[in-house]
Amino acid sequence: MTAFSSSPDAPSHTPNNKVLRKDVSGNNASALMVNLVATRAKRKRYGLALLGALLLVSAYVGVVSGSLSINVSELLWHELSQLTRPLFSQGALIEEGGANREGTFNSTHWYVLTELRLPRVIMTLFIGALLAVSGCAMQGLVRNPLADPGLIGIAGGAAAAAAVSMAIVPPLVPALASVWVALWAFGGALLAVWTVLRFANSAQGVSVATLILAGVAINAFTGTIIGAISYVASDDALRQITYWTMGSLAGASWTLCALVAAAGIIAISGLMVSRNALNLLALGESEAAYMGLNVARYKQAILWLVAFAVALATALCGIIGFVGLVVPHMCRTLFGVNHNVLIPACALMGALLLTVADTLARTLFTPMEIPIGIVTSAIGAPFFLYLLWKQKGVFNGSL
Amino acid sequence: MAHFNPAQAKPLEPLLDLVDVDITRGKRQLLCNLNLAFNAGEFIALAGENGCGKSSLLTVLGGLAPLEKGALSFNGQPLSEISLQRLADYRAVMAQSASTPFGFLVDEILQLARHHIVESPANRHHIIGEIAEQFDITHLLSRNIQTLSGGERQRVFLSKAILQLLPISSHDSLEGKLLLLDEPTSALDLRHQKLVMQQLVSLSQQGLCIVCVSHDLNLISPYCSRMILLAEQGCIADDKPENALTIDTLARCYHTQLNLIRNLDNDVFVTH
Numbered sequence: 001m002t003a004f005s006s007s008p009d010a011p012s013h014t015p016n017n018k019v020l021r022k023d024v025s026g027n028n029a030s031a032l033m034v035n036l037v038a039t040r041a042k043r044k045r046y047g048l049a050l051l052g053a054l055l056l057v058s059a060y061v062g063v064v065s066g067s068l069s070i071n072v073s074e075l076l077w078h079e080l081s082q083l084t085r086p087l088f089s090q091g092a093l094i095e096e097g098g099a100n101r102e103g104t105f106n107s108t109h110w111y112v113l114t115e116l117r118l119p120r121v122i123m124t125l126f127i128g129a130l131l132a133v134s135g136c137a138m139q140g141l142v143r144n145p146l147a148d149p150g151l152i153g154i155a156g157g158a159a160a161a162a163a164v165s166m167a168i169v170p171p172l173v174p175a176l177a178s179v180w181v182a183l184w185a186f187g188g189a190l191l192a193v194w195t196v197l198r199f200a201n202s203a204q205g206v207s208v209a210t211l212i213l214a215g216v217a218i219n220a221f222t223g224t225i226i227g228a229i230s231y232v233a234s235d236d237a238l239r240q241i242t243y244w245t246m247g248s249l250a251g252a253s254w255t256l257c258a259l260v261a262a263a264g265i266i267a268i269s270g271l272m273v274s275r276n277a278l279n280l281l282a283l284g285e286s287e288a289a290y291m292g293l294n295v296a297r298y299k300q301a302i303l304w305l306v307a308f309a310v311a312l313a314t315a316l317c318g319i320i321g322f323v324g325l326v327v328p329h330m331c332r333t334l335f336g337v338n339h340n341v342l343i344p345a346c347a348l349m350g351a352l353l354l355t356v357a358d359t360l361a362r363t364l365f366t367p368m369e370i371p372i373g374i375v376t377s378a379i380g381a382p383f384f385l386y387l388l389w390k391q392k393g394v395f396n397g398s399l
Numbered sequence: 400m401a402h403f404n405p406a407q408a409k410p411l412e413p414l415l416d417l418v419d420v421d422i423t424r425g426k427r428q429l430l431c432n433l434n435l436a437f438n439a440g441e442f443i444a445l446a447g448e449n450g451c452g453k454s455s456l457l458t459v460l461g462g463l464a465p466l467e468k469g470a471l472s473f474n475g476q477p478l479s480e481i482s483l484q485r486l487a488d489y490r491a492v493m494a495q496s497a498s499t500p501f502g503f504l505v506d507e508i509l510q511l512a513r514h515h516i517v518e519s520p521a522n523r524h525h526i527i528g529e530i531a532e533q534f535d536i537t538h539l540l541s542r543n544i545q546t547l548s549g550g551e552r553q554r555v556f557l558s559k560a561i562l563q564l565l566p567i568s569s570h571d572s573l574e575g576k577l578l579l580l581d582e583p584t585s586a587l588d589l590r591h592q593k594l595v596m597q598q599l600v601s602l603s604q605q606g607l608c609i610v611c612v613s614h615d616l617n618l619i620s621p622y623c624s625r626m627i628l629l630a631e632q633g634c635i636a637d638d639k640p641e642n643a644l645t646i647d648t649l650a651r652c653y654h655t656q657l658n659l660i661r662n663l664d665n666d667v668f669v670t671h
Binding site for chain 2: 276290293
């Protein structure tokens with residue numbers, strides 16, 4: 001026993017050995033913390049500003065390019081001078097002859113700009129932002145970086161219901177066909193989400209594993225419905241269904257634009273409000289609960305927010321894949337995983353990428369237009385594979 | 400819920416009081432009629448063989464699992480009546496294998512620990528810096544959590560749990576607060592084991608009540624103020640470590656023959 005005597009600095013309860021919190025100087029580490037946070041805030045500001053600038057450029061390019069190229073500044077100048085003409089009628093007399101010749105030409109351009117291009121580009125911005133932000137929230141919520149909103153049956157439900165409305169129950173008023181299909185798709189998407197959540201909800205809250213499995217089952221079921229309808233549908237309806245499932249932004253109008261913008265703003269601000277909750281949930285649900293988060297409430301709220309926003313986008317534009325999956329990935333590698341930055345970054349990046357994709361879809365083979373879903377998948381799928389290749393081994397065990 | 404205020408609790412009342420509590424997991428009954436009281440400033444080691452209900456007990460103490468039988472009060476109020484949001488100010492938990500599929504940076508995780516506390520950024524950074532120094536993770540602050548080793552990660556999540564409880568001013572007491580740890584030292588090297596133990600003792604001297612599940616009895620017994628051995632669906636020893644650890648209690652607890660060595664300071668060490 002004597003060999004086992006305690007050494008001078010052996011642990012004991014005597015006060016001489018205690019390390020009080022106040023005694024330790026935290027100056028070095030605190031300065032480091034301040035530095036870290038400041039550097040990151042600066043990087044975030046510059047990064048987001050750069051994304052915003054790129055977005056403006058791509059939106060401008062989207063507006064001017066197409067089968068009819070528009071010189072926006074000339075057109076704006078002309079419209080402005082038209083408006084102010086009565087005020088300067090004396091001086092305007094000189095150029096009277098030229099203006100008459102250009103009148104019809106400019107009014108076509110003005111129509112294309114204000115009634116076709118602008119609503120389409122603005123709607124594309126919001127759809128892209130909304131899809132990307134929803135994907136980001138979905139991945140944070142189920143703690144799986146490979147998740148997207150399609151996972152809980154939104155796209156499948158919308159497509160199946162749209163197919164039903166196109167092939168089996170045509171609208172009473174043929175002029176309202178697109179509204180009719182959109183209503184069905186919206187309803188179908190929400191029905192699918194509701195069904196999936198019915199299975200996943202238990203006394204302990206939403207079970208993520210059941211959520212994913214029920215989503216797979218619902219997607220398989222909606223696939224069956226679409227297949228069966230395609231089998232019996234007329235050629236015309238079949239073409240319509242195929243076209244719808246490939247997604248299109250061609251139906252854009254100021255009314256739809258306002259709808260999508262409202263949904264986009266609500267979704268983005270709702271998720272911005274829950275950014276802290278998403279951060280905590282990313283650490284794990286019990287961890288988040290221990291840290292004081294009302295997990296059940298936030299999970300329900302975020303799921304339904306995402307469901308409504310994506311259901312609306314899908315109902316209006318068909319299925320646009322990969323934006324919700326790939327954009328959050330890109331933003332995580334560029335901006336880190338903190339949802340404080342990730343959500344605004346996803347909104348900007350999603351808007352940017354979809355605007356570029358839609359401009360390409362319109363201009364690559366003019367006057368033919370490629371369905372936007374094909375463009376996003378064509379860019380998104382290889383890029384996603386590239387990401388997986390680069391991160392090989394990282395996901396081991398986490399799936 | 401709104402009336403929860405630990406300052407109003409009677410000073411002599413235990414911080415955490417379990418009366419006739421049963422712990423079940425699925426349909427299996429793990430612990431039966433448990434009566435325990437934890438007080439401010441205690442550093443309690445919780446030991447027992449694998450699957451005896453230590454972690455399940457921690458989940459119940461942490462307020463995440465509903466109580467099936469018995470009563471559990473925290474600061475004089477039934478635990479089930481305190482909302483998780485309110486509880487987060489007074490109780491922190493370090494779970495066994497905390498991890499995240501996303502590459503958070505260490506300092507972001509530490510900042511998240513104080514998301515519920517209203518304080519200036521300068522104060523927050525100062526407190527995080529202090530704790531980072533104490534647990535030797537200053538050099539890890541800007542690292543991605545997924546690239547850390549098991550021991551480094553354990554120190555980060557332990558710091559996170561402690562940061563959740565630290566008051567805004569370092570002069571405020573930690574009395575009335577509870578820290579639940581599930582094997583916080585299982586991946587640590589000897590230097591960091593000693594460091595973590597010394598820091599925990601220091602925190603308990605400031606009034607914090609610490610309940611620490613551990614299999615490393617030799618590491619924790621010289622530091623803890625009380626040792627609880629769980630076996631036979633209950634608590635078979637609850638005393639100072641030098642009294643709780645006997646050849647008899649160890650045999651009942653671990654179902655094998657173990658030896659004890661006692662040094663001159665009366666500290667006890669278990670050998671095979």
